[in-house]
């Protein structure tokens with residue numbers, strides 16, 4: 088099968104180019120296997136990966152126009168030629184490796200930890216099964232960035248709009264019965280950009296390889312803000 092892969096080394100190349108590779112594709116092969124074969128053919132080719140199981144979130148790439156996690160994307164889904172590019176809207180470090188600093192900064196900005204006002208219990212903070220179930224569809228995020236890097240609002244304002252991943256995380260803690268930081272969390276999300284720059288285009292939902300719903304989470308935060316303001 089023919090694969091066209093984005094190549095660019097900002098230190099040595101005047102501009103990016105696409106390079107074609109023909110790879111012997113076998114049944115059950117994932118896109119990461121193809122990238123590894125390309126790497127074996129040309130060791131200067133750079134991409135990120137680690138676990139190979141859809142857990143570490145490091146091998147997000149853009150395939151035929153959609154953001155995908157390479158290790159859990161079957162090659163059989165695609166028509167030739169398969170065009171593989173880095174995530175859109177991110178500065179390229181080399182080939183498929185992009186700078187995700189803004190993405191991590193936005194994650195950090197939502198204080199992704201439990202905040203407690205009461206003393207921390209000696210053993211566990213218990214939850215009912217229903218309280219625990221509220222976190223399903225939120226905790227599974229592997230921080231791959233497929234959502235935020237497919238979001239036009241994040242492309243244009245990565246320093247001001249928190250983006251779907253960070254907002255999903257914000258809701259993950261707001262929805263947690265053990266968290267006691269609701270007021271300060273909502274205050275921190277106020278303003279025209281951080282939350283409200285989402286235009287509900289839903290690229291993020293389509294891109295998520297874990298089938299999560301950042302747009303839904305953003306809606307829940309907006310509703311909670313509304314409820315608190317009346």
Ligand code: SF4
Nearest residue numbers: 238285286288289291
């Ligand atoms: S729904 Fe909001 S967060 Fe998701 S892609 Fe669209 S603008 Fe971005």
Ligand code: SF4
Nearest residue numbers: 228229231232234295
């Ligand atoms: S919400 Fe989905 S697409 Fe976004 S970072 Fe988490 S796992 Fe990846």
Ligand code: FES
Nearest residue numbers: 137138139144158
């Ligand atoms: S290599 Fe870890 S998620 Fe794909």
